[in-house]
Amino acid sequence: MERELLLLGLLRQHNMHGYELHEFINRDLASCTDLKKPTAYYLLDKMAAKGWITETEEQEGSRPPRRVYQLTAEGEGVFQRLLRENLAEYHQARFAGDIGLAFVDILDPEEARSLLQNRRDAVARELALAHRTPPHRGALQLVVEHQVRHLTAELGWLDEVLQRLSVR
Amino acid sequence: MERELLLLGLLRQHNMHGYELHEFINRDLASCTDLKKPTAYYLLDKMAAKGWITETEEQEGSRPPRRVYQLTAEGEGVFQRLLRENLAEYHQARFAGDIGLAFVDILDPEEARSLLQNRRDAVARELALAHRTPPHRGALQLVVEHQVRHLTAELGWLDEVLQRLSVR
DNA sequence: TACTGATTAGTCAAAACTGACTATTTACGG
DNA sequence: CCGTAAATAGTCAGTTTTGACTAATCAGTA
Known part of the structure; x- marks a missing residue:
């Protein structure tokens, strides 16, 4: 609804x-x-x-x-x-990107790193874009801020995964 | 796909x-x-x-x-x-809960706070559940960890919004 | 003013998805 | 060993969603 x-x-x-x-x-x-x-x-x-x-x-x-x-x-x-x-209500978010993650261990770490680096860059671009969004009137601004929060978390997460793939 | x-x-x-x-x-x-x-x-x-x-x-x-x-x-x-x-690729997540947020300013802050508090509690329950999930084999563990990251960010976000609604 | 491409407004047939159902088999208390 | 609940396996009719189209108007320009 x-x-x-x-x-x-x-x-x-x-x-x-x-x-x-x-x-x-x-x-x-x-x-x-x-x-x-x-x-x-x-x-x-x-x-x-x-x-x-x-x-x-x-x-x-x-x-x-x-x-x-x-x-x-x-x-x-x-x-x-x-x-x-x-x-x-809390509306559970589904992350389509998680399905790839669930099988990432079948690739060699070098290739996995390179692919996920690409994803990381896309997130960073999206975040930059969201930061540049002019402030909206009223509560729409909340939606933009939420998006920024989420993208920041996503970036941090991908950086950690990339870190782990490099170490091993 | x-x-x-x-x-x-x-x-x-x-x-x-x-x-x-x-x-x-x-x-x-x-x-x-x-x-x-x-x-x-x-x-x-x-x-x-x-x-x-x-x-x-x-x-x-x-x-x-x-x-x-x-x-x-x-x-x-x-x-x-x-x-x-x-x-x-980065797969943009859609947050169904944002649609309510976009109209939150038409309610009086007291009621908005009370409704969002309910959402916050649901997120907290979900997070507790994710923490209690037994570790999965292989890369499936990554998916659980991602979920935890996301829920933590969500909780922080809702707490901030609730804070703002109380102050005003 | 005639031509081209963009914008506005909406439609249609096909693809994707789901709630509610059927039917069999197993588990198990009495 | 009978009845009942739960688990297994799948189907069907209907709803929801979409890619690809039509068709009119407008804006710019040669």
Whole structure:
């Protein structure tokens, strides 16, 4: 339900159309979730069917009409509930990179070191990028800071693993 | 392709049937990935169709026959390639909990604190559990240690956020 | 003004994933 | 040795997600 929470939360700020929602999420919230365009429309349709939001065709200038979504009172209630649930729960993170790690011992340490060095550099680049992100308004800043925390931990972890691979 | 990598890596150690794979993954590797039973069979069938593994009906005692999967030479090649790709890349983690955080400022700080305290406690429990996990053989131990690192960072982060919510 | 490439807006068929179910076998107390 | 619960092994129908497409408009430029 995180994606629903996100869409409802954005529509709460002001009415938007599907493409706009998708753009915002992939520009400013790429670190929390990825939401492909067809998925966004799929979820919006489903939420409209449940009565959480309404769809309205809207014409603007000579542009082709587009569907603008608006939160209903019921949607607001659902948002409030989902927000509290999300904040109170711990959502276990899955690390796709761990699957490689689980088999790293079948490679010779030299090659493993070289491959993981590559991963380390990618993390460092990501961290530099996150540091350079201009401060966001309101609580979005928290999300950026969380990302920085996580990337820092990741970097420290990879450095330790690399250390161990060199020693042996 | 992480799930494929995982299944190939396990089949590399010894031939297994689908249920066995699923059991192992959900017992020992729940922190890396979750793989529902139907998904496991789906992926196994797909990999068999591609020639990465073979399926063999096998009878054991009076038990109903079951499909045992075995890595092919081609599958071994794919495994080697996927392993190197996985180790060299950084796989961005998505944190579902960040979506709640992004809207935390619409609640009053008192309630936000109380909800996040709940999340904090869940993380602490998870961390205690990870610490109590008996050491695994080989590189699986790395995965457990990574999990501990991540949970520790998460706990520190939540404590800081809680701190900030109390001060204001 | 005609052409090109980028941006906006959305669709569709196919792929991936899962909850809920079936069916057999084993373990075990009474 | 019977009944019941747990473990084993897998299937199926439905939901969710996505890559690849369409099609209109806009911005710049030659």
